[in-house]
Amino acid sequence: MRIRVDYRTVYQYASAASDVLQLLRVQPAGHEGQHIVSWRIDIDVDGHLKRAEDAFGNITHMLYPDGPVKTLSLHVVGEVDTVESHGVLSGGHEPLPATVFLRQTELTRPDEALRALGRQVDTGDALATCHRLTSFLYEQFSFDPDVTHSHTDAAHAYALKAGVCQDYAHVFVSVARSLGIPARYVSGHLVRNDGFVTQPAAHAWAEALVPDLGWVAFDPTNGMCATQAYLRVAVGLDYRDAAPVRGARRGGGAETMNVAVTTTATGPNQQQGQIQTQA
Amino acid sequence: MQALPAFDEMFGTGEFYDARSPEGVTTAYRAIRQWLADSPQELMAARRAQAELFFRRIGITFAVYGDAQATERLIPFDIVPRILTRREWTRLERGLKQRVAALNMFLADVYGAQEILKAGIIPAELVLMNPAFCLHMVGRQPPGGVWVHIAGIDLVRTGPDEFFVLEDNARTPSGVSYMLENREVMLKLVPDLFDQVKVAPVETYPEMLLETLASVSPRKQRGSHPTCVLLTPGQYNSAFYEHSFLADKLGIELVEGSDLFVRDDIVFMRTTEGPQRVDVIYRRVDDGFIDPLVFEPTSMLGVPGLMSAYAAGNVTLANAVGTGIADDKAIYSYMPDIVRFYMGEEPILANVPTWRCREPESLMYVLDRLPELVVKEVDGSGGYGMLVGPHAPKATIAAFAAKLKSNPEKFIAQPTLALSTCPTATDGGVAARHVDLRPFVLTGADGVRIIPGGLTRVAMTAGSLVVNSSQGGGTKDTWIIDD
Numbered sequence: 001m002r003i004r005v006d007y008r009t010v011y012q013y014a015s016a017a018s019d020v021l022q023l024l025r026v027q028p029a030g031h032e033g034q035h036i037v038s039w040r041i042d043i044d045v046d047g048h049l050k051r052a053e054d055a056f057g058n059i060t061h062m063l064y065p066d067g068p069v070k071t072l073s074l075h076v077v078g079e080v081d082t083v084e085s086h087g088v089l090s091g092g093h094e095p096l097p098a099t100v101f102l103r104q105t106e107l108t109r110p111d112e113a114l115r116a117l118g119r120q121v122d123t124g125d126a127l128a129t130c131h132r133l134t135s136f137l138y139e140q141f142s143f144d145p146d147v148t149h150s151h152t153d154a155a156h157a158y159a160l161k162a163g164v165c166q167d168y169a170h171v172f173v174s175v176a177r178s179l180g181i182p183a184r185y186v187s188g189h190l191v192r193n194d195g196f197v198t199q200p201a202a203h204a205w206a207e208a209l210v211p212d213l214g215w216v217a218f219d220p221t222n223g224m225c226a227t228q229a230y231l232r233v234a235v236g237l238d239y240r241d242a243a244p245v246r247g248a249r250r251g252g253g254a255e256t257m258n259v260a261v262t263t264t265a266t267g268p269n270q271q272q273g274q275i276q277t278q279a
Numbered sequence: 280m281q282a283l284p285a286f287d288e289m290f291g292t293g294e295f296y297d298a299r300s301p302e303g304v305t306t307a308y309r310a311i312r313q314w315l316a317d318s319p320q321e322l323m324a325a326r327r328a329q330a331e332l333f334f335r336r337i338g339i340t341f342a343v344y345g346d347a348q349a350t351e352r353l354i355p356f357d358i359v360p361r362i363l364t365r366r367e368w369t370r371l372e373r374g375l376k377q378r379v380a381a382l383n384m385f386l387a388d389v390y391g392a393q394e395i396l397k398a399g400i401i402p403a404e405l406v407l408m409n410p411a412f413c414l415h416m417v418g419r420q421p422p423g424g425v426w427v428h429i430a431g432i433d434l435v436r437t438g439p440d441e442f443f444v445l446e447d448n449a450r451t452p453s454g455v456s457y458m459l460e461n462r463e464v465m466l467k468l469v470p471d472l473f474d475q476v477k478v479a480p481v482e483t484y485p486e487m488l489l490e491t492l493a494s495v496s497p498r499k500q501r502g503s504h505p506t507c508v509l510l511t512p513g514q515y516n517s518a519f520y521e522h523s524f525l526a527d528k529l530g531i532e533l534v535e536g537s538d539l540f541v542r543d544d545i546v547f548m549r550t551t552e553g554p555q556r557v558d559v560i561y562r563r564v565d566d567g568f569i570d571p572l573v574f575e576p577t578s579m580l581g582v583p584g585l586m587s588a589y590a591a592g593n594v595t596l597a598n599a600v601g602t603g604i605a606d607d608k609a610i611y612s613y614m615p616d617i618v619r620f621y622m623g624e625e626p627i628l629a630n631v632p633t634w635r636c637r638e639p640e641s642l643m644y645v646l647d648r649l650p651e652l653v654v655k656e657v658d659g660s661g662g663y664g665m666l667v668g669p670h671a672p673k674a675t676i677a678a679f680a681a682k683l684k685s686n687p688e689k690f691i692a693q694p695t696l697a698l699s700t701c702p703t704a705t706d707g708g709v710a711a712r713h714v715d716l717r718p719f720v721l722t723g724a725d726g727v728r729i730i731p732g733g734l735t736r737v738a739m740t741a742g743s744l745v746v747n748s749s750q751g752g753g754t755k756d757t758w759i760i761d762d
Contacts, residue, residue, distance in 0.1 A: 019540050019583075021541065021542075021572075021583055021584050023572040023573070023584075023587070048543050050543060050544050050587065050591070052587065052590060052591065054415070055414040055415045055416075055417055055418075056414075060587075062544060062584060062587045064541075064542050064543050064544075064584075095417065095418055096414060096417060097393075097403070097407055099403060099404055099407040099408065100407050100408070100412075100414060102404075102408060103407075103408055103410075151576075237414075240576065246571075246572045246573075246576065247572070247583075248571060248572060248583030248584070
């Protein structure tokens, strides 16, 4: 499938903000199931984008505007060919040993309730356990954008049994790690098949390390493994490591942010996508 | 408190102090013994009062956490110097160099090829799962290949030739300002004693530190010196006095996070003449707070973008980010193996025997012998949250046993060492008090520098083994003298 992503994030400050800088994780790296056809990041102010790679192998850009800014617009547009792999990741760049993905963080640290959930879904087989956990969250959680924040941790979200994709993903990795299954947070984009092409924010899901298969992507928000409709952008121990934007500034007063993400399946069909990947 | 029989550095035994007995005085203390004998108690009291006045004038203070009465108070200073002979020091110095070299090689390895994990010397998960193992440093090498530029190695002594490393401090070790101040005060207080005894100088420390910092500058400039700054968390930090003192002695700017900014992966300092590029940051801010874009997002103490500048190789942080894995108390117990692995030789300085409570057999042993042992939190520091078995009431020991059982991996245990004692001036006259020693080891791209001596910490309470200043411990001037 050819996925086209096109979004613009606009920051507006009440007064000019100085020393604005942003650490961006908005550009995907390729792997066997994901071939990057083109990718562009544009900013509408004078400044520099410095590309680097973080600890997890994500492509990062530091955005340094030259002077104080009152508005800042970040435009990301790209095309990627994906191949159906039923969530199994291969050929990815893995700079870290898998063991580190057993580490819990401030946002994933399990409480007794999450540990109990772990015991409830544990089958003794990592793959089956992850499927059960995914189904459980899909069925028992309600998607609600108004009850959690970007700093809500897994235990809190689980107590609410509600949240957004970020919360589903945090609960998933928390429980998987508590069972000794290395797991990580993934941020990216999803082409929805329900007719909506413009979404308020990007998507998040999880990957778990399964014996014999390697990393497998599970999307508890949608109760399934990732498909070719998923475009993987960044991974980390939790949201903070994989967040599309982490920024800082001095002054500027109130900040308003608008982001609209358009993901569409376009162009060559799935078969042509496969041919391109093999080429 | 019941006193442990300990080695006394003046008399060689820990039995009793008899100021009239001339026998059995160690070589190191001959002159001091005479000086003490010639000083009536009133004179000692007058000297103590004078020393206190000097310190009040200098204003050396230390904020003590949890002390509501005073956020700052004077650290007790003892006017009787602690003496080591040149022969004793030479051996310590060799051991310190070896240990710090091994710490640096360990860090280069665990963030690089991880040979020591592959060789099975240390369980991999003990490093990889450790919060002190900084993922952002994996695959990176700091400028000059130096990780621990400033190390404070805590040594204790139990006999004439028995020194042990109690812990390594490889993050942001403090205390060197006391070493420098103590010497300044002693020179004013007893100038004639310095005429009689040849004492190795410590005043060159700031110069040595500056050379060390300059040697790891990422920019090799011709003619001009690299710009170094000291980054402090600010005046509410317990060691703020030391930060300001050191910046002053080094002749470098004392800055807070908001005084620095990053543009295009380069660090600048705001000055009245405009932005000035910064090459080396002697940072006294902990890893987790130095860059809100990478670590704790709410931190106001750091500099946004600093890790990007660091990763781009445009600035040096001293110490490097991620050094906490090397002085982690769980790793400590592996130090003898770490020294053997990298140096190919036996450790010159011994470790204190350590039980890792994460290992079930060790945990059982420790639980059986809690009243005899010292138990420490793996990631604690400053003497907080530790149990000194022989001095703890039964209820405290029982409560600690419960903590141990529920989280064994968080603790290590060691025998209660009879720390050596030194003559110390107290209200009731000169008496023996337990001491330790923190020498400071500087490592630059151009080699290792060690100031002879270091900071002697002394437990001011009779029989007490806790020398931490946060727990009421005091300090002494430390003299390395020619035999």
